[in-house]
Amino acid sequence: MASTKTYTAIFVVLMALSTTQAAVEWLGFLEDYYWETLGVIMVLSTMKALAVAGYYMHLRDEPRSITYVAMAGLIGFLALTAGASYSII
Amino acid sequence: MGDLPPRSSVKRWLVTTNHKDIGILYLLTSVFFLVVAGVLALLIRIQLLQSGGTILSDAGYNQVVTSHGFLMIFWFLSPFAFGFANYFVPLQIGADDLAFPRLNAMSYWLYLFSGVLVLGSFFQGATFMGGWTAYAPLNVPSYIPDFGQVGSFATILALIAFIGSVTIGSVNFLTTIYRMRAKGLRMRDIPLFSISILVTVWMMLFAFAAYLAALIILSSDHLLHTSFFALETGSGPEATDSGSLLWTHIFWFFGHPEVYIVFFPALGVLGEMVQTFSGRRLVGRKWFIIAMALVGIQSFIVWMHHMFLTAISLEIKTVMMVTTVAISLPFDLMVFSLIYTMIKGKIRWKTPFLFSLGALVIFIIGGITGVFLGAIVLDYSFRGTYWVVAHFHYVMASSAVILIGAVYYWFPKMTGKMYNEFLGKVHFAMAFIGFNLLYFPMFIVWETPRRIFHYNSGFTMWHQTATAGAFLFAASFLVMFYNLAKSLYSDRHVGESPWSYVASPEWAVSSPPPLENFPGKPSFASGELNFLDRAETDGGVEDAATDGGVEETLAPPEEHADHASWWPFLTASSVVLTGFGLAGLSVSHFVWPFLFAIPAFVAALGVHGARQDGFAQIHGIYMMLSFPLLALFFIFFHIGIGIGELASMSAYFWAALVGAVWGAYTLAGIGYESFEVPEPKMAEQWPFESVENTKLGMWTFIASDIIVFGAFIGAYIFTRIEYGWQEWWKLAKDPAAHTMAEQALEHHPVLPGLINTYLLLASSFTVVLALSAARRTEDYSIGPFSISNRSATVTFLGLTFGGAAFFLVNKGIEWVDLFVHQGWTFGVDVMSSTFYLTTGMHALHVIIGMLVMLFLIARAWTGAYVGEGEDASTIEYFGLYWHFVDIVWLFLFPLFYIL
Known part of the structure; x- marks a missing residue:
């Protein structure tokens, strides 16, 4: 396990990134740069998810095989969503 | 509760968590569902004796066809295979039991009670009528007749409960196979059947999760009147049934892997039986395993070949045609491996081998006819015809034929008695002839439209031939039942193995195997199977080797393991009442039974906690807290519905209420039960050496839940893109x-x-x-x-x-x-x-x-x-x-x- 300080720092970062996501909407970036802003917001969500998985779920300390188990589920989701979405574009 | 009553006691079968007992329960229950689904099949064939039908009404025929599919695929084929998996996987990998024995029992009871729920749906007006694929919009309330609303929803809930069973089982088998192998047993050396189960449970873990998401969304369409699967976007000629398309995507993302989920356990047994009765190791064993794993992965990228007639783009259809043709290549490798093993070996024409060979022929026909359906242009003609019906029965039912062979193969091991070989061969002859008489004519009259009982009158003779074949096929099972029942009480005892060539560890123990499976701790560390003394001695090196007395370091002593618990049975039983009730509740009523179950759960935590840990303040707090919580929900209920309405609530409401409260009480009970399952101290655990069983179990569950949420989010993204x-x-x-x-x-x-x-x-x-x-x-x-x-x-x-x-x-x-x-x-x-x-x-x-x-x-x-x-x-x-x-x-x- 990491130290309490590390967990606290991660928590602060997570709160800050969440606020940033909302701020992007409040500042009206979506009105003018929708797709760019969408990309930024989703990247921020991904960063937050990686921080939670890596530190709070201790994936950094587990054997890589555990990460691969989770990745398998993620790839399944992406295959279904991408395949289904592509089929109607 | 720890020790088991004897097998002659009914209580034994209600409380057991032992994998062999549960394997037997799975086998017997799935055979019951085989008989039910088989009778439904005979009804279909009687109806098809002449165009326009004979004995069933339109709605009756639709129910029979739908239930036949559901019961055969979900409640017979997979559970039948997992009966064997329960019994033999721990034996084959050198484990004392599965990693989570209580969850294993829970898995079985959920399976049984979900089956009770689906059979009960026949008596709730009518069961679901929209086919096993449950295509939208036939699966949403506005397309279901009033008399079928409750039964249809009950069927959906039964499927959800069944997936609960499947998910728990998948997590259990994955953890067991990865973490509890005997020392020295590398992944690549696991017997073929257990390898096939490993690949199968990986597919189950992900495929059923997608189906679960689809069924929950469908339940929401039924209960909350959301509009996912009846959705139409656009208007006029541009309108698209995007809801129907969404269901088809999620269903077949599950449905195509499901074909291999059904077939792979049978393929694993097939490999073992071909080895045993050819008297030699499988040719290209390593490549056989790699091919199986490859198909497991590929199975998730071919699903749209079931959708060539929908509005998806030609580009994606072409991609799926290519991936579909590609998936046949590893299968070719496996088939050639089996054939070449037989050619190189010396065949012993025993009953299990006859079923193996017969099933291989059947599967090859099924596989080749499937390639036609994978080609877009041909599929335009074949889709919705009896070509499809014949093809998938040749594929799916070939796995049943293999598993029947497995019954004969493992019957001596499970009972200690030998079956009658002559009757076994009579069974095979009747089954093989009956099977082909039943299904091959369907290729000849392939233009018969699927799912309806009106066809070109010129096809009548072939349909009557098929009906005769169906009865012959069904009768063959009577021969098997007689043979096995009579053999069970015969004096034809067998020792460790009745076969002259065997390649897996279950044949190294007595028949039937003892409760703890092995006479000592199994180990392959020396390169061959040894049984080590379980008892600790002072540095002594005792070895109870069965095949050469190889010296081994002693295994550390094992802790006592519990084998019995009432809670899995009791907890799963709540599914029946809850499901029965929920199926008949309206949107304004359904939430209350579950809200009232919350105070029951809180109180139950206090009661069970005080009993298990000794009374503490927190238990008193929980017990006291349950009263104001109950009062609060009563106030909400009064505001929302009115207390006075309680007297006129339907039986569905009370059933759901009792079921939910019972479920809450039993869940608290299972949480507090002390149930020791020591992790093996000496086991092969690559690639999860430093991860405890429960942690691995939790991660595999999370991987499955990623797909569940992924399918929800995917459905949202799909719908929004369409919009x-x-x-x-x-x-x-x-x-x-x-x-x-x-x-x-x-x-x-x-x-x-x-x-x-x-x-x-x-x-x-x-x-x-x-x-x-x-x-x-x-x-x-x-x-x-x-x-x-x-x-x-x-x-x-x-x-x-x-x-x-x-x-x-x-x-x-x-x-x-x-x-x-x-x-x-x-x-x-x-x-x-x-x-x-x-x-x-x-x-x-x-x-x-x-x-x-x-x-x-x-x-x-x-x-x-x-x-x-x-x-x-x-x-x-x-x-x-x-x-x-x-x-x-x-x-x-x-x-x-x-x-």
């Missing part, structure tokens, strides 16, 4: 918005979502702190103040619970505003459907987490998890779940509140 991604957003932000939904979205600000993000992140942080506190060796102290680790753990868990509670309160305020004040209800439009259902599914996860937290808080309060000799891992495992729920929200927040 027009930016149109969706622009309408929500357009000040000139004029519809109710658009106004609701306009006033649907980011803030509630952001507040809930803060709350969930904070609760993730506090659960980490709770784990950290539980694992500290020194108490917390700030200046003159100090707080014990126990108190800190309870406090942080309490804060986590508080964060979750505020999350729900905030969500409640938001929903009441949208729902009541703005009139933006579940089914107003697709936006409201996706919003409420996806975030509601997440909220359900939060509620489940809160109920588990109540348990953790009570346990921590009484000293569990903290201090010397205590293990805080339970908090860590719960934390994994809770952080996952947090991560899901991190994506729902932008998708539903910002973008």
Whole structure:
């Protein structure tokens, strides 16, 4: 396990990134740069998810095989969503 | 409760958690469902004796065809294979039992009671009538006759309960095979059957998760009147049945792997039987295994070949045609491997081999005829005809034929008695002739339209031939039942193995095997199977080797393992009443039984906790808390429905209420039961050496849940793309918005979502702190103040619970505003459907987490998890779940509140 300080720092970062996501909407970036802003917001969500998985779920300390188990589920989701979405574009 | 009553006792079969007992229960139950589904098949064939039908009404025929499919695929084929898997996988890998024996029992009972629910649906007006594929919109209420509404929903709920069983089973087998192999048993050396089960449970874990998501969404369409699967987007000639398309995508993302889920266990046994009766190792064994794994992966990228007649693009159809042709290549390799093994070996024409060879012929025909369906142009003609019916029966039923062979193969091992060889061969002859007489004519009259009983009268002779074949095929099973029943009570005893060549460890133990499976701790460390003395001696090296007396280091002593528990049976039994009741409840009534179950759960935690850990303040608090909670829900009920209405509530309401309360009580009971399952101290565990069984189990469950949520999010993305991604957003932000939904979205600000993000992140942080506190060796102290680790753990868990509670309160305020004040209800439009259902599914996860937290808080309060000799891992495992729920929200927040 990491130290309490590390967990606290991660928590602060997570709160800050969440606020940033909302701020992007409040500042009206979506009105003018929708797709760019969408990309930024989703990247921020991904960063937050990686921080939670890596530190709070201790994936950094587990054997890589555990990460691969989770990745398998993620790839399944992406295959279904991408395949289904592509089929109607 | 630990020890098992004898097998002659009925109680034994209700409380057992032993894998061999549960294997037998699976086998017998699945044979029961085979008989039921088989009778339904005979009804279909009688109906098809002449065009226009003979004995069944239109609705009756639809029910029979649908139930035949459901029961054969879900309640017979897979559970039959998993009966063998339960019995033989631990024996083949050198484990004493599965990793989670109680969950294994739970898995079985959920399977049985889900089957009771689906059979009961026949008596709730009518069972589901829309075919086993349940294509939309035939699966939504507006397309189901009134008399079939309740039974159809009961069938959907039964499928959900069945998937609960499947998911628990998959997690259990994955953990067992990865973590409990005998020392020295490398993954590549696992017997073929167990390898096939490993590949199968991986596919099950992910494929059934997608199906679960589809069924939950479908349940929402039934119960909440959301509009996912009946959705039409656009208008006029441009209109698209996007709801139907969405169902088809999710269903076949599950449905195609399901074909291999059904077939692979049989393929594994086939490999073992071909080896045994050819008297040699499988030719190209390594490549056979690689091919199997490859098909397992490829099975998730071919699903749209079932959708060539839908509105999907030609580009994606072409891609899927290529991937479909590609998936046949590893199968070719496996078939040639089997054939070449037979050619190189010396065949022994025993009954199991006859079934193996017969099934291989059948499968090859099924495989080749399937290639036609994988070609887009040919599929345009064949889709919806008896070509498809014949093809998939040649494939799916070939696995049944193999598994019947497996019955003869393993019957001597399971019973210690030998079957009658002559009757076995008579069975094979009748089954093989009957099977081909039944299904081959369907290729000849392939132009018969599928799912209806009207056909070209020129086809009558062939359909009557098929009916004759069906009865011959059915009669062959009577020969088997007679043979096995008579043999069971005969004096034809067998020793360890009746076969002259065997290649897997189950044949090295007595028939039937003892309760603990092996005479000692199995080990392959020397390169061959040895049984080590389980008892600890002072550095002595005793070896009970069965094949050469190889010296081995002693295995550390094993702790006592429990084998019996009432709770899996009792907990799973709640599914029947709950499902029966829920199927008949309206949107305004369904939530109350579950709300009333919450105080029951809280009270049950107090009662079970006091009994198990000794009475403590927290147990009293829980017992007392349940009363105001109950009163609160009664007040809500009075506001929503009216207390006076209780007297006129339907039987469905009371059934759901009793079922939910019973489920709450038993879940608390199973949580508090002391049930020892020691992890093996000497086992091959690559690639999860440093991960405990429960942690691996939790991670595999989370991987499955990723697919469940993924399918929800995928459904949202698909629907929004179909609608027009930016149109969706622009309408929500357009000040000139004029519809109710658009106004609701306009006033649907980011803030509630952001507040809930803060709350969930904070609760993730506090659960980490709770784990950290539980694992500290020194108490917390700030200046003159100090707080014990126990108190800190309870406090942080309490804060986590508080964060979750505020999350729900905030969500409640938001929903009441949208729902009541703005009139933006579940089914107003697709936006409201996706919003409420996806975030509601997440909220359900939060509620489940809160109920588990109540348990953790009570346990921590009484000293569990903290201090010397205590293990805080339970908090860590719960934390994994809770952080996952947090991560899901991190994506729902932008998708539903910002973008």
